[in-house]
Amino acid sequence: MTQRVLITGANGFVGNAVSRALLQRGDSVVGLVRRPRTAADGVLEWLFDADDFEGIGERWPVATRCDAVIHLAARVHVMRDTTADPLAAYRSTNVTGALRVAAAARRAGARRFVFVSSIKAVGEGHAGRLITEAEEPAPTDPYGISKLEAERALIEYGRESGLEIVIVRPPLVYGPGVRANFLQLMSAIAKGIPLPLGSIPARRSLVFVDNLADALVHCTTDPRAAGETFHVTDGRDLSVSELARALAKQLHAPERLIPVPVGLLRVAGRLTGHSAQIDRLIGELRLDSSHICERLGWYPPHTVEHGLLETAAWYRSTH
Template sequence: MSHVLITGANGFVGRALSGALLRGGHATTGLIRQRGGCLTGTQEWVHTGKNYAGLAEAWPAALQVDCVVHLAARVHVMQDVASDPLAEFRATNVDGTLRVARTARAKGVRRMVFVSSIKAIAEADAGRPLREDAPSRPQDPYGQSKYEAEQALIQYGNESGLEIVIVRPPLVYGPGVRANFLRLMTAISKGLPLPLGAIRAKRSLVYVENLADALVHCVTEPRAGGQCFHVADGDDLTVTELAQSLARHLQAPARLLPVPSGWLRLAGRLTGRSAQINRLIGSLQVDTSHIRTVLGWRPPYSTDQGLAATARWYRATH
């Protein structure tokens, strides 16, 4: 069994991954900034150095790790108040990531799994599901920083011998989800009318437990070394279908107004929210055939099962 160090182990994906690894008999250590929040059974290591400054010096002498899964990041935000957002994203998502990689290699770690984002290559699929070798055209500082981190890790891995595995999930949902997905559930549960009844474009999603299962494969499978994988549920839905399914599981009415996409785009331009509207109504499907072929991975849960679990959590906690 492996000993896995997880950055951000007390976060949304980190807790799911810790649980999957522990159930598989692996040892887990969480590298976190504030104590608390890790699953029982995960050893906590608190390091407060900004962007992992001083990580090598702080590494516990007794800590021997086989693989690092790097989840911690400066995440995408809708209204970024930083004076230079790209510089802030680079400091954390590129420089900080490389600092983790270099420290891991110096401490004898053999593999690093980097959880990137589909935003590292695109915001839309241009008519066909995105493969791992699609041209990279990130559209915002977050996506740009994730793409640059991927490239820096690949170069470092080639130079040092550290095995790099890159995973690009689309939108991740599940119990504990935040941001836009949580706001959508809140609006539906309150019975609010939403202009989502006529959206035909499909978007890939990944249930957090499916992502965790895929990451376990990336940690443990020898064939994963040096690979890049897109991971998704495989049951791609339109936003209309997503809202209808959530309403059913939330036991709430689906009050979806059939507003044409053109009208939504116009509203986006008039309100300065074109990027948000385009993400809502545009097609973004990912091709997961590579991880299925190389690692034999199949998502253990369907999208409907994932949405049902997410709705149960919401009803129990809100």
């Protein structure tokens, strides 16, 4: 059965992939965006530029009824946040804003609200074991705290209103159009810059953007997803060294990975004031994504190798 789905942040990295996946399924897609002509072809754009979705209920077009909402728009994690009160800023968008969208969607007839959270809502200090959805959350930064608070507030709103809430927590998302640290890593490898990544055994879960999009479509359409929280990954975790070598291969670049001991990297991090970045680089972060497989019968349609191939091909064609 086809449906109409509204996507906030439809013109973003993940939003474009989700839009394409829904359109291929035959659904109609409404994209809530700030700038015109930025969503994928075939998406009906709704321009909305108020901060933190203030007034969205009053401005929701009568004709824009929807069956479900996928809420991607957020104040994203920033490495060097200069805001006077970062937690308050994150809460305004990620908690208050999400609740405003959920309430407006419910009044517009939506039955389901898929909230794209982050594994940062749980935290990152879980070396040596897989993180399940039952893990006791312990977020370590304002972004993660706001995402956890949004999850809890939406679940409570769902109980009160009858709106079906689904929480999805992805790890790092990569694919064509990726930005931030993953793009910087590809750029360094493509340029042949020697990197001290040859001896990092820690494994980290990733998810290819098209795998995440496919999972979100399932969470939007499958009745069994209502009220659930899911971790979504590619199903195979690479070590940092394996990831760097795989990218070098797909980028047709020389493999210049220096085998620097992890202990020396930690010392370098302390001396340069980059301990947090080094800890993320060398630390393990593995998610157990078996729950969505068992509950919905969902499995990632694309392998890690395919995802890295597509990402590297995009990089080579645009840089």
